[in-house]
Amino acid sequence: MPQALISPDDVKRRLRAGEELALIDLREESFYAAGHPLFAVNLPLGRIEERIAALIPRRDAPIVLYDTGDGRVGRALPVLERLGYRTLSVLDGGLEGWRRSGGEIFIDVNVPSKAFGELVEHVRGTPSLPARELHDRLARGDDLVVLDARRFSEYTTMSIPGGRSVPGAELALRVRDIAPSSATTVVVNCAGRTRSIIGAQSLVNAGIPNPVFALRNGTIGWTLEGLALDHGATRRAGPVSAAAHEAARxxxxxxxxxxxxxxxxxxxxxxxxxxxxxxxxxxxxxxxxxxxxxxxxxxxxxxxxxxxxxxxxxxxxxxxxxxxxxxxxxxxxxxxxxxxxxxxxxxxxxxxxxxxxxxLGPEPVRLAALPPSVETISPQALAEAAPRPVIIDLAPSPAFRKGHVPGAVFAIRADLEGHPELVAAGDIVLTSTDGLSARLAAPDLAVGGARVRVLDGGTAGWRAAGFDLETGLDEQAALSAPDDVYKRPYEGTDNAAAAMQAYLDWEFGLVEQLGRDGTHGFRVLEASVTDPV
Known part of the structure; x- marks a missing residue:
């Protein structure tokens, strides 16, 4: 059914007015990261069924869709309607319409939080230390602690030597036991800037009496200074004492x-x-x-x-x-x-x-509808199949590179429909990390003469059955370019110095962009006199 158009100016008005609104970018993440409105949420076309129930749990929530004129909106609308979403509209002119209306375009991901972090530092003057000064203080044996505010998995990949993992929400709860003397300097770091700033300012806001600093530019700044990082560190905070808990509370x-x-x-x-x-x-x-x-x-x-x-x-x-x-x-x-x-x-x-x-247990998968019934194939049967079917892996490209069923080819689900290399395929097996993405995608291919099956348990099931995985990604054999995931310049250990510096330069300009955007509604807490607790 035809969908109502909504103007960029009306979207901006609703954001400023505090009305509920989901502004959805249907492109793959790497394209989304290249430019989008401040509050646009990335929900790639091929991941809608997997992610929307958690991102937008209410079926009547107002949803505005946009693309770049590539037809993704037209393909997404029937999917959303089938899942029961009823208040759908389309951004007039798509991303280009937003740009023409004077709407600000932001690059990268998680931009509202990153822009807010820069605004916090701008307004509150959050104290920071440059990497070289922290290095020299550590070398002298100064009385200080380095607290890494990232997820533990990020910390253990690379960290400041001697630092320990205290993810952001844990800082105010645990800092008093880690640094019981008010003379101990506390330095909070992340990979770039945001979590360093927010973590340090959390401790300032909480009124701890210690000198508190953010590590300026995080592990990026440390690396650009030519300093070595630790890898594989496992240091964590200990238990919380009753006195520290009460003060934090x-x-x-x-x-x-x-x-x-x-x-x-x-x-x-x-x-x-x-x-x-x-x-x-x-x-x-x-x-x-x-x-x-x-x-x-x-x-x-x-x-x-x-x-x-x-x-x-x-x-x-x-x-x-x-x-x-x-x-x-x-x-x-x-x-x-x-x-x-x-x-x-x-x-x-x-x-x-x-x-x-x-x-008890891990977070359950939340789906907007029951997954379809599909024909499956066991890992053992796939391993013994002759002739070998076409094996298509719908895992995100970084997961595919780390390990996939031998002979599988990488693909993005949105590219499967009508793909010329699949027209003549008679036997197709779909897989993904745990099999869910493959199961959801199977009906996309089950419209021709091919037999379409899903690997039982996905690639994890293949590995659990004792079969080896291949690594890497052959872009010549792939059905899609591996542009589904944006490579963050602040994660991993193989980032080019130019990319890291460019990322920092971008962050420094976010406050000015917020001023031009005018939809953010951020309100930084003003400083106050806080008694030591």
Whole structure:
């Protein structure tokens, strides 16, 4: 059915007015990262069924779709309608229409959070140390600690020598035990700038008496200075003492109150869940390990520091309602006080779990509809198949490079329909990391004469059955160019110096871009006199 067009100016008006709105970019991530509106959320056409239920849980949420005139909107609309999404519109003119209207175009990913971090430093003057000065202080044996605010997986890949992993939401909870003397200098780092700034400013906001600094430009700055990083480090914070916990709880409660965070009990949560006029996000901000050990039913795992750094990876509807949970009275409040500053108007903290149902284990996959019934093939049967079928792997390109079924070719799902190399294929086996993407994509190919099957358990099932994997990606054999994932200049250990410097230069210009954009609604907490706690 024909869809209503919405003008870029109307989208901007709704964003400024605080109305719910999901602005969806249907391109692959690498193209999205090359330019998009500030609050556009990346949801590639071929990943809609996998991701939309978590990003946009309410079927009546207002959704605005755009592409670059490549037909993705037309292909996405029937998918969304089939999944039950009812309030759909199309951005008039697509991305180019946004540009022509005077809308600001931002590059990279997780831009709202990164731009906000730059604004925080600009407004609050967050203290920072250059890499060389930190190196010299460490070499002298100065009284200082280095706390890495990233995810543990990022920390263990590369870290500042002597640093320990304390992901962002954990900082205010654990710093007093790590640095019990007020004379100890605390340096917070990440790979680039955002989590360093937000982490350091978290400790300043929480009123710890120690000298606090962000490591200027993070591990990028360290590397550009020619300094060596650690690899494989496993240092973490220890347990939290009762005195430190109470001090952190008092500070977090004060910050939550100052920024307008609301507290919620079980009855209040139930009332929000019954309100079908709002899009509700329920997020557990504790560590992934704690989440697996027991979490509230219906809550997703969103470690607090990462949630502030990449809010758009969990929350697809700008101005949706957010409920955060922890079990310590610190991490949810610290996270919430940042989300309020990020312009989210409805931010709640669940004050106590009470008798609410608790689940164990990892976060379940959330799908908007049951996956289709498909014909499957076991790893053993595939290994013995003769002649060998065409094996297509729909995993993200970095996962494909790390390991895939021997002979499999890489493809992006959106490229499969009508692909000339598949027209004459008589026997096709689809796989993906765990098989879900392959199962969802199978009906796309099951319209011709080919037999289409899905590898049972996906590539993980193949490996679990004892079969070896191939590595690398042959772009000549691939059905798609591996442009589905944007290579972050601040992750991994093989980034070129020019790319890292260009990334820093871009971040330095974000505050000016925010001023031109005019839709952000950020409100940085002003400084106040805080008694040491």
């Amino acid at each position: 008092r500070a977090a409660a004060g910050l939550a109150e100052r920024t307008g965070v609301r507290l919620l009990d079980a009855a209040g949560l139930a009332a929000l869940q019954r309100d079908d006029r709002r899009t509700l996000y329920r997020l557990d901000v504790r560590s992934p390990e704690e989440y697996v050990a027991g979490h509230l039913a219906g809550f997703r795992s969103a470690p607090g520091g990462q949630l502030v750094q990449a809010t758009d990876e969990w929350i697809g509807v700008r101005h949706g309602t957010i409920v955060l949970a922890d079990d310590d009275g610190v991490r949810a409040r610290m996270t919430a006080h940042w989300l309020r500053q990020l312009g989210w108007n409805e931010v709640y903290v669940l004050a106590q779990w009470g008798e609410l149902p608790v689940e």
